[in-house]
Amino acid sequence: MRLLLVEDDPTLLTQLDNQLRDQGYSVDLADQGEHGLFLIQEYPYDLAIIDIGLPRIDGLELIRRARANNVNCPILILTARDRWQEKVEGLDAGADDYLTKPFHNEELFARVKALIRRAAGQASPLLERGPISLDTRATEVSVEGRSIELTAYEYKVLEYLMMNPDKVVSKVELTEHIYDQEFDLDSNVIEVFVGRLRKKLDPENQLKPIETLRGRGYRINRHL
Amino acid sequence: MMRLSLKARTLGITGLTLLFFIPLVTVALENAFSVSLTDSMEEQLRVQNLGLISEFELSEGEILMPGLLFNEALNLPESGTYGFIAMHMLPAWQSDSAVGWTTPPQLNLPPSGKELFERVTLDNGHFFQFSYTAVFEDNGRLFPITFHLLKDARIFDAQVNEFRGNLYLWLGAIVGALILVLVWGLRAALKPVATINTQIQQIESGQRQQIDGHYPDELAALQDRINHLLSSQKQQRSRYRNSLSDLAHALKTPLAVLKGMDDLNDSARAQLQRIENQISRQLKRAVSARDAVHNGGIALTPIIISVIDAMEKVYLDKKLSIHLESHEDLRFYGDQTDVTELIGNLLDNACKAAQQQVAISARQTQHELCIQIEDDGPGVAPEQRQWLLQRGARLDAYGEGQGIGMAIVADLLVAYEGNMDISDSQLGGACFTLRFTTPPQ
Numbered sequence: 001m002r003l004l005l006v007e008d009d010p011t012l013l014t015q016l017d018n019q020l021r022d023q024g025y026s027v028d029l030a031d032q033g034e035h036g037l038f039l040i041q042e043y044p045y046d047l048a049i050i051d052i053g054l055p056r057i058d059g060l061e062l063i064r065r066a067r068a069n070n071v072n073c074p075i076l077i078l079t080a081r082d083r084w085q086e087k088v089e090g091l092d093a094g095a096d097d098y099l100t101k102p103f104h105n106e107e108l109f110a111r112v113k114a115l116i117r118r119a120a121g122q123a124s125p126l127l128e129r130g131p132i133s134l135d136t137r138a139t140e141v142s143v144e145g146r147s148i149e150l151t152a153y154e155y156k157v158l159e160y161l162m163m164n165p166d167k168v169v170s171k172v173e174l175t176e177h178i179y180d181q182e183f184d185l186d187s188n189v190i191e192v193f194v195g196r197l198r199k200k201l202d203p204e205n206q207l208k209p210i211e212t213l214r215g216r217g218y219r220i221n222r223h224l
Numbered sequence: 225m226m227r228l229s230l231k232a233r234t235l236g237i238t239g240l241t242l243l244f245f246i247p248l249v250t251v252a253l254e255n256a257f258s259v260s261l262t263d264s265m266e267e268q269l270r271v272q273n274l275g276l277i278s279e280f281e282l283s284e285g286e287i288l289m290p291g292l293l294f295n296e297a298l299n300l301p302e303s304g305t306y307g308f309i310a311m312h313m314l315p316a317w318q319s320d321s322a323v324g325w326t327t328p329p330q331l332n333l334p335p336s337g338k339e340l341f342e343r344v345t346l347d348n349g350h351f352f353q354f355s356y357t358a359v360f361e362d363n364g365r366l367f368p369i370t371f372h373l374l375k376d377a378r379i380f381d382a383q384v385n386e387f388r389g390n391l392y393l394w395l396g397a398i399v400g401a402l403i404l405v406l407v408w409g410l411r412a413a414l415k416p417v418a419t420i421n422t423q424i425q426q427i428e429s430g431q432r433q434q435i436d437g438h439y440p441d442e443l444a445a446l447q448d449r450i451n452h453l454l455s456s457q458k459q460q461r462s463r464y465r466n467s468l469s470d471l472a473h474a475l476k477t478p479l480a481v482l483k484g485m486d487d488l489n490d491s492a493r494a495q496l497q498r499i500e501n502q503i504s505r506q507l508k509r510a511v512s513a514r515d516a517v518h519n520g521g522i523a524l525t526p527i528i529i530s531v532i533d534a535m536e537k538v539y540l541d542k543k544l545s546i547h548l549e550s551h552e553d554l555r556f557y558g559d560q561t562d563v564t565e566l567i568g569n570l571l572d573n574a575c576k577a578a579q580q581q582v583a584i585s586a587r588q589t590q591h592e593l594c595i596q597i598e599d600d601g602p603g604v605a606p607e608q609r610q611w612l613l614q615r616g617a618r619l620d621a622y623g624e625g626q627g628i629g630m631a632i633v634a635d636l637l638v639a640y641e642g643n644m645d646i647s648d649s650q651l652g653g654a655c656f657t658l659r660f661t662t663p664p665q
Contacts, residue, residue: 009477015484053473080476081469082504084531084568085561091534098538102479102500118540 033057130224521555577601598649
């Protein structure tokens, strides 16, 4: 999952960046509103975390402009101003949830996961498809109750596919959601990840959990 | 110094003035009238006395007076005007009017060529006496003759009494009219003071921002100074708030960084939480001031709707049904941020507690605004209710679940002199009822 983090305090920005990466997210950073607005309009993020108190273009304005330009990704606002009036204004501007500073990291991670899940139309943190289940809270995958060890990138690929179960996901889209903007796009890597995933999820090649639609991309097998 | 009203002071001073001057004026007028009447009496008696002298004749040492005198009053018995003549200091003649006088009165005699005018008291009443002694010569002998005229003082006294009665009546009427004019004048003069007073009360209750209108010169200066004071106070308060707000917000980001550190132990985390709670609560206390202008109040329903919209977004996963029962014309007499805070905190708690349903209803009578927020959650245990309602309960005492929301609600209720009641909801959970007095318009 690829996140955008817009925060003007460099220490908090770096800290959150590291912690979100540790949680397995790809994170793009912006330390001012204008840059954040450019990124959110340019890249297909799964979630944006935006601080309200930004210099020049503040967070609310950023959200308003992004929403006016049909940016639909879920937005979590961070605010030091914890009056309800400000929260209501933020949500009214187009944010989907808020978190007041200072916050526990666990709280932030829980909100991030819930918002991503919600945006994908998944109410439960447990994504299930046939024998495969993916727990977004614990970042664990199991097949028929057996726990499967996945690398971070393999997990990201599977999570994205399971979040969008009926959708054909192109390699480009997968790449965009798995890597941050610094990564040099190479679609062969995705093929390698999908190949490994298939082996780990279905070593005997019976389930065929991931379909390849030639020239279009991948999809979780609808007949699982 | 006694704290008397301006009206009482002015009326008191005027009353004292009237009490002192009105008797003085009465005495002076009465005296002037009496003196004038006495002078007139003297003049009248002098003329009549001269008339009596002109009719007097002395022949052979005998007094000759006509049977009918020119002065008719001296001919009529008991007419009130009586003439007496004394020769050689002895009574020698008396007019027909004095027919009832058995013995001539003992009267003072002026020396020859002199007049005497005085008020005398005789056995049969009070009289004005005018006497003149002339020396007549008859056959080479000199006869000192004294002509007395007595005028009954009763008519004079009756006239003076009548005058006094009229005087008292008119002075009384004048005093009454004066007091009425004074009271009316005072009321008119003090009306701007009453208006300023009312406006200051409205400023206190937040219905007005400054003193408006045109005032007399003496009060216009006061009005300008009060308005200037209010404006500078407002600016100062605004500066304080902004500084406080900036300070608190500036502290929150480093706090977020500290809380995000992985190697922080529990004790440090607990202290950080305390700092955070204190900052949040004190900041909210500082900015909730109930000093916003709310001439006609602010529309409540749109605020509730915006908070409900926000809650529906935040609690999307719970698929809550939030039911609102309210009218468009409900007014909250206070600051929008404060009422949003009240409703936000209570509705947030209700949404957290609810399983499926939350209901918010608001209604307003002439005297109060009532907002009710209920849910179908587990409810609040009776022993916990009193503790939640306790105003100014220490922040540390609030449990993790309630957050500092309830402390802030309690602070705002104190600021707005509102009250809160916690009961069981028909939905099955808790029902929080807020009541605020509607200020008189």
